[in-house]
Amino acid sequence: MAWTRKILRVDLTKGTCKSEPLNMDWAQQYLGQRGLATKYFVEEVDPKVDPLSPANKMIMATGPLTGTMASTGGRYSVITKGPLTGAIACSNSGGYFGAELKFAGWDMIVVEGKSPKPVYLSIENDKAELRDAAHLWGKTTWETEEIIKKAHQDPQIRVSSIGRAGENGVLFSCIVNDLHRAAGRSGVGAVMGSKNLKAVAVRGTEGVGAIKDPKAFMQATVAAKKVLADNAVTGQGLPKYGTQVLMNVINEMGALPTRNARDVQFEGAGKISGEAMHEKRPTDGKANLVTNNACFGCTIACGRISRVDQNHWSVVNSPKYWGASGGLEYEAAWALGAAGGVDDLDALTVANMICNEDGMDPITFGATIGAAMELYTMGVLTEKQVGIQAPFGSAQAVIELTRMTAEGRGFGKELGLGSKRLCDKYGHPELSMTVKGQEFPAYDPRGIQGMGLTYATSNRGACHLRSYTVASEVLGIPVKTDPLVTDGKADLVKAFQDATAVFDSAGICIFTSFAWSLADVQPQLASACEGEWSMEKLNEVGERIWNLERQFNLAAGFTAKDDDLPQRLKTEAAKTGPAKGLVSGIDKMLPEYYKVRGWSKAGVPEKETLARLGL
Amino acid sequence: MSEVSGDVVAEVRVTFKLFAMLQDYLPVEARRDNALALDVPDGTTVLQIIERFSVPLKSCHLVLIDGNYVPPTERGTRILKDGETLAIWPPIAGG
Numbered sequence: 290m291a292w293t294r295k296i297l298r299v300d301l302t303k304g305t306c307k308s309e310p311l312n313m314d315w316a317q318q319y320l321g322q323r324g325l326a327t328k329y330f331v332e333e334v335d336p337k338v339d340p341l342s343p344a345n346k347m348i349m350a351t352g353p354l355t356g357t358m359a360s361t362g363g364r365y366s367v368i369t370k371g372p373l374t375g376a377i378a379c380s381n382s383g384g385y386f387g388a389e390l391k392f393a394g395w396d397m398i399v400v401e402g403k404s405p406k407p408v409y410l411s412i413e414n415d416k417a418e419l420r421d422a423a424h425l426w427g428k429t430t431w432e433t434e435e436i437i438k439k440a441h442q443d444p445q446i447r448v449s450s451i452g453r454a455g456e457n458g459v460l461f462s463c464i465v466n467d468l469h470r471a472a473g474r475s476g477v478g479a480v481m482g483s484k485n486l487k488a489v490a491v492r493g494t495e496g497v498g499a500i501k502d503p504k505a506f507m508q509a510t511v512a513a514k515k516v517l518a519d520n521a522v523t524g525q526g527l528p529k530y531g532t533q534v535l536m537n538v539i540n541e542m543g544a545l546p547t548r549n550a551r552d553v554q555f556e557g558a559g560k561i562s563g564e565a566m567h568e569k570r571p572t573d574g575k576a577n578l579v580t581n582n583a584c585f586g587c588t589i590a591c592g593r594i595s596r597v598d599q600n601h602w603s604v605v606n607s608p609k610y611w612g613a614s615g616g617l618e619y620e621a622a623w624a625l626g627a628a629g630g631v632d633d634l635d636a637l638t639v640a641n642m643i644c645n646e647d648g649m650d651p652i653t654f655g656a657t658i659g660a661a662m663e664l665y666t667m668g669v670l671t672e673k674q675v676g677i678q679a680p681f682g683s684a685q686a687v688i689e690l691t692r693m694t695a696e697g698r699g700f701g702k703e704l705g706l707g708s709k710r711l712c713d714k715y716g717h718p719e720l721s722m723t724v725k726g727q728e729f730p731a732y733d734p735r736g737i738q739g740m741g742l743t744y745a746t747s748n749r750g751a752c753h754l755r756s757y758t759v760a761s762e763v764l765g766i767p768v769k770t771d772p773l774v775t776d777g778k779a780d781l782v783k784a785f786q787d788a789t790a791v792f793d794s795a796g797i798c799i800f801t802s803f804a805w806s807l808a809d810v811q812p813q814l815a816s817a818c819e820g821e822w823s824m825e826k827l828n829e830v831g832e833r834i835w836n837l838e839r840q841f842n843l844a845a846g847f848t849a850k851d852d853d854l855p856q857r858l859k860t861e862a863a864k865t866g867p868a869k870g871l872v873s874g875i876d877k878m879l880p881e882y883y884k885v886r887g888w889s890k891a892g893v894p895e896k897e898t899l900a901r902l903g904l
Numbered sequence: 905m906s907e908v909s910g911d912v913v914a915e916v917r918v919t920f921k922l923f924a925m926l927q928d929y930l931p932v933e934a935r936r937d938n939a940l941a942l943d944v945p946d947g948t949t950v951l952q953i954i955e956r957f958s959v960p961l962k963s964c965h966l967v968l969i970d971g972n973y974v975p976p977t978e979r980g981t982r983i984l985k986d987g988e989t990l991a992i993w994p995p996i997a998g999g
Binding site: 754757771 | 937
């Protein structure tokens with residue numbers, strides 16, 4: 290059955306931890322992780338809730354394949370109402386925490402209320418308790434993990450925690466596990482901080498049993514792993530260059546948002562690319578990249594482990610950054626780099642390390658710096674207000690603003706609210722590159738049209754991981770489509786959205802989808818999970834999850850007007866590259882998308898659609 | 905301009921870029937920038953440049969000229985024009 294059939298309900302107000310049976314009827318309709326936790330969340334939480342109030346809840350959820358021998362089966366998600374957006378938030382993380390939670394015998398943790406004082410949740414198999422965390426408050430995620438492991442005298446404990454950003458109410462703070470993996474987007478860390486929950490520490494020794502048909506499951510996972518190994522992308526490209534290989538690709542295509550999307554190509558892209566991470570530095574003769582890294586059960590290993598030059602100005606007096614640590618992924622390198630016009634690879638690596646250390650989403654943070662730099666360049670913000678000079682291209686500004694934001698110092702407090710609130714405050718809302726209050730990532734919708742529709746309709750605010758049409762429009766996976774046209778993109782986006790919801794609910798990594806289709810996932814789920822799991826059912830589950838999230842957002846107050854892109858992308862044409870002269874065709878694609886979805890012209894699911902999906 | 909069998913053949917200057925695992929097919933001095941300036945006879949196709957550098961065809965997954973995709977069926981006929989940039993990647997992905 291793959292599910293442990295148990296959820297842990299933690300009431301922080303009362304200080305209680307209780308076991309409940311998993312609702313198996315819902316599991317059959319929503320699978321697990323993202324889908325199942327969202328079902329629990331929408332059933333229990335008022336959509337109008339203040340995200341940072343005790344009435345909001347936060348669910349950490351695994352999928353049925355989490356902790357199994359399925360490749361990449363180590364994922365968990367955090368579901369809550371996001372404080373950055375006010376929309377449903379669902380942030381997915383790898384590492385080892387998710388599998389450990391499953392080994393301890395839990396499908397998910399439902400966290401509710403607010404503790405009167407800082408605590409952390411300690412789980413050892415079926416024993417769960419809240420412990421005092423006064424000594425952890427004010428500590429980074431790295432320090433927190435080390436202190437907890439020492440206190441429990443167990444190096445194999447897995448810790449998921451917030452850093453100072455989550456404590457300080459940074460609206461894009463994330464939850465970090467295993468030092469440099471994170472449930473990154475929409476501010477889930479701020480919700481955790483608002484509840485005075487510093488960390489969840491879990492140790493599980495029970496394994497994952499009760500697979501429906503173990504022999505068939507083993508055969509299915511072996512076959513699926515061979516698909517990953519034989520595929521040039523998942524077998525060679527991602528392990529060697531990681532996601533950062535995209536930097537030069539997207540720049541060549543003229544779709545790299547640069548200097549707060551003023552430009553679509555960055556002259557410094559090559560210096561901060563995946564290829565550059567392999568090059569030996571002239572200063573110390575060593576490469577930025579030390580090795581690749583895998584999450585639990587992963588046979589791809591796309592993660593980056595990097596080391597910066599000890600004599601780099603950003604760390605010369607900070608030995609704690611001298612060792613090997615989590616390196617730049619593409620989105621982080623873009624946000625901390627191209628979005629502000631910064632091309633200092635080691636500086637970006639250090640800024641990314643600080644984001645890991647103190648728990649901040651580098652996408653929203655980097656994009657917010659980009660907006661601040663534009664305000665500074667325009668003279669709207671001054672050196673006196675910011676506390677430092679912050680023009681486009683300043684690596685020094687990136688490093689210092691990262692520290693200030695993480696620590697809640699000076700202008701960092703304003704940056705910690707994200708670019709929407711920042712640009713609103715200073716009278717230039719048009720300079721916030723956001724949808725539903727969340728910053729879009731590293732693909733310019735003028736050069737990759739499908740991503741504009743992806744951002745506009747993403748249920749958690751602008752995001753690339755809800756329908757990664759880049760796979761088709763740029764990389765030719767599963768088929769090549771033209772990135773510069775809008776035709777067909779409504780169908781493409783819907784297909785990606787629904788399929789992604791299934792991957793995100795199964796306990797596996799979305800990166801498998803560069804080689805796997807749902808047809809490769811289906812045999813694994815069908816042999817692991819009780820019930821009937823056909824392709825038809827999986828497609829329906831994905832669509833059901835998408836519509837459930839949509840309904841929550843509508844009930845929270847969002848309307849079709851929120852399915853829109855920043856004006857800049859609709860009115861300022863790309864200046865260079867293949868998309869020169871083009872703006873986003875979102876206004877053409879959106880009505881088509883609503884129709885494909887079975888939604889009204891106002892973006893509301895029709896009764897027939899809801900009935901068909903059992904909603 | 906160059907001479908072939910006594911005839912003067914016009915040349916065009918193009919930029920040739922190889923990325924990721926393919927950068928090893930560039931001369932050593934060009935690898936750091938992933939780019940090489942090339943003077944080639946007018947009429948040279950994408951495929952001819954690929955073959956000149958012995959880049960395995962099956963590894964030429966993403967082929968762009970000035971950022972625009974060149975499908976496999978057109979690589980043998982698409983002629984490089986003066987000032988264009990040809991960039992090639994093996995199968996890669998990210999996100």
